[in-house]
Amino acid sequence: MFSSLHPHELLDHALTEAGPLARELLNVVQDELDAQPQHYPLREGWRKVRSHFAADFEGKLIELLQAGRRGEDPLHRAPLQFGGLESLSLVDEHQALQDVAIAHVAHTAEELSRAELHQIGNFYAALRGTARARERDNPLRPALFAHALHHALAASPLGAQAQYELMRVAATPLARALHRLYTQACVTLHAADIGDMVASHGNARSDPLAHQRLAAARGIGARPQAHGTLDGLSRRVDAVNSKPQGLGAPGAVVPRDPQAPAPFVRTTGPDMLSRLYDQILADPRLLPPLKGLLARLQIAVVRLARADNTLLRRQDHPTWALLNRVAAHGMAFERADDPRLVDFLRFMEAEAQLLVDAPTPTAQLFQQALARVDAHIGQQARQSGERNAVALAALEREHQRAEWRELLREQVDHQMVDAPLGPRMHRFLQTSWVEVIVTAMVRHGRDSPEAQAAMEVVDAVIDSLTTPRDLADREALRMRLPVLIERLSAGCDSIQLPEARREPPLSELMAQHARLLRGLPALDPAERRAPAPRRAAAGNAAPASADEIVRRLMEERDSQVPSHWLSADVDRGELPTVPVQLYNENDSPDARAALQRWIDGIEIGRWFHLFIQGDWHTAQLAWIGEGGQFMLFVGREADERLPLTRRALEALLANGLITALEDDNIVQRAVDTLMSDLDGG
Template identity: 40%
Template structure:
């Protein structure tokens, strides 16, 4: 193994890497102009000409931005030299830095992951070689992807940020990220090879690739031994009894043998860190004793003893640092719970159930404390949830209007500032307060006033309504401090419309036509987003709006060509998103391990906290669904501790060597 080279030499080796930016931009533009490219036949074609025109105007800015971001990313990765591991004390969990990952951000994350995959695939061997050279140049004893300052995610994130700085529509930006990613991958293949030759010229000898010894993970058991199936443990008991070298003389002996072998597999589980393993080992004598007295232990996979083991393992799975303060605190509490069980002369099923309840209560309390410390962030997310619900109600109300269409300015007001008004009233006075109800009623009155009224009685009612309607609108706008100029413009538009209606004229159709003609493409798209299809059921014109319910059918995670069974499976996965569970997810350009801390009542918003204290990720339901469809979010423990033990035991029983 060669000696590490000075940091200044390594910096000089990679200092030319950011210059790739110009080639990436030039080759991407050439690809966009290529009439024979396969992507020219795709639905993206409508974006091409606008995208080419925008890039020609912003080409130098894009080059400069991409070059700067690559340089910054590589320098930050270089400065992150692995240090001697030290016990660190994480900060108290705080979620105040709230950023909402919506479907648009999820789409961008998907494109970033695809760029990373393109680099991995196109430059597979060159990437392996540069990782080996970098490990040696930086004095590493083993090859680690994270120690490579030129790893694919550094470039993918830089490309994403650079395209975000361009003045192009979101859909066009995703197309650009996809095309530029392919060019970046091709160029990095060459760049990686050149860097290896430069390091070789400095006398660096790459580390040899070798298999890293790891504990053997058990193979997945056949479907006949899935714990979700009834009677699985009973069948496993029979299998273990038949495989025993000597006949077992009693049911108690059979049960004890099975429990003993399962515990051996549990304690050998490679996913358990040592302090968790030793904690679970303390329970073994109590569970073995229970096997003699409680036949249900070896017949029911949901027995409280097994559930307690699963809960302990699942909660600890998200901590990769055994010295994490939160993990240490949890293990201290769990040890006290286990010690109480073990100290009993003959612990029974209900003692394990009580232990599980205590563990769950502790976890819930810590989650509530974390959320309470971040009350501002949670309030913000709840406001977003309320606004989303209110917009759904408004869509229903607008669709029930007869004989008139809203102007774009009034539509923008209702779906923007007036939603903010109602959310503010609910936050100050309560969701079902008189103030909030009155503001919602104002919407009813406003929409009714915008419709044509030919009957004298309706005009008389409108004339009497207008002063109070104006007063209510002003009270609401005062609540959020809406600017005076915008307020006056809105009231002037309403006044002109109402005057026409009272004179017996019908300005609504003309106004609507003029409004549509004046819409920009962006406004048309936004209007389409504001009024999505609510499903096959259409509300009748006289049917009242139910403000207590909103459409709750989840969006299908698969394309229309996929099976109903596949869609149902993904919907079932979403239904199991429960606070306290750990997930591995790709958000905002990086993989993180995060715990679900909170979900909204309507299941449309989720707050995750990553294992690195102080960082949170708030996702909309549709963002989670998009990540799920692309394989970018998964349960950290997709198979429980007990299921893994069963898998491993079956593997041992199937082995020809007993």
């Protein structure tokens, strides 16, 4: 069948076109930037890229195409994984922005060349002998070219926003160039007399998840698909049953095609339930053992339907919620022998037996089973990510270091008001010891015993400077001091504070203690510091003197984080002079509220399709950080880990690059199919 066409002919042609395509893209992008005023702010960034853009694009594209020629997946990546804090590959909003850009470029090309990509994909599926065409089997798919484009832009010192905008500018020109390439490839296929084969191969079995990925790629601008409801289906069946049989004269019988599906006319409740359940079990996404489990649950569902007439009226009935949850979790796995799926099915066998053996099945029994299933799935997910959640939690706390530092400084300042501290110890507690507390919070947790113990040291130091009332008080102070000094030294060790910075305040403190033990006040009245002025309201604050400003700067220079804009070479071309909003559609309060509700509603154990680091992944939410700013997803592979920030998740959601498996549940698909049967479609 392929004797007239070499298997590598399409790839070889694409390899010869890599150089011309790179140069064409270089010129067309320049033309776009010059022609459109809204793109003027990008020209400075493009100037940095332009000199080596064509070479970088061509080199990366050839590398990817040659991998495809060797039979490898050009975009194959090792499972995303990590072992500890130092090896985390965190997906933040900047990485998510890159993924959004890659997805946009690939989708633009796919929309322009959908028919051609269908034929090319079928050709490579036939070469591999697979029953259906899979996107990743096409070594000429648009994603390769999108990755080459991103590589060419990322090779220059451009910010994530500038890369994103330039990729959007290049998306349409690249899509047009690829359309010519794909059209020529289809001409080659037809010339080899295999056009009919590639046009039809794989049509019988489409990718059961393709509709989800396509909807995700279209983003939030896609039109939602209308869904039927169980109540609507029941009403339609009742309406059909209320009509006389036949369409001719009274008593006439209308012949029916024996190959046609059984009609709903005179369908009773049990018959409708049977048809609905048959449609559920016919879902092509179900693995055989999962289908067997759902078939076993049908016994309990049928028994429940006899006593509960709301089952076929309520879409939110616990029975359907249980079936949707079980199916969505099971369909997330690709292999029936996956240990996590085997464990889940073993658990579900016991749950199914409880429902089947119940003397009188009730909705409450199904609700209780659903709660146990949710708990099991959540526990299973937590165990999968437990090893990495500790490191991620530490990373999340590290990101809160600056916020905690500021709050603690204010708290310590408040504690030290009117305390008889020497100036060195006062400064030490304000800066170095605050860092000790923050470090303990980062390492062990905000409310950990270690952090609480470090905070208590501040009160202990202040209490130790209270003038003893008598000899007994002085002796008690003498007994406490070694422990206090030891705690201060251990804290300094925890942040590796140099001896030169710890010795002066500790010596000053010990000198004060010596005065107290001699019956003198901690501070010589002549040396007592003037109390620090409380912060005045903004409108009443007195202007600081020049000496005061210098003193503050000298005190704070060791601990304040330097400003990026003061220490770094700032490229004026990257300053937001003419800002281009990434999420224009999501600036409205309603859209932001919907985004907030979606993220707040996700639960540990749920499965998602998400586009991360240039590829689609199916992953389960395994951990949510204490502050809600970090999340860990566990993939299908045992070691695959996807740590995301909340802002990265928001970026993916706003651009349609994440979708929950349960959003397209198995019961809803069955209802939609039966509604379509009623409509004759």
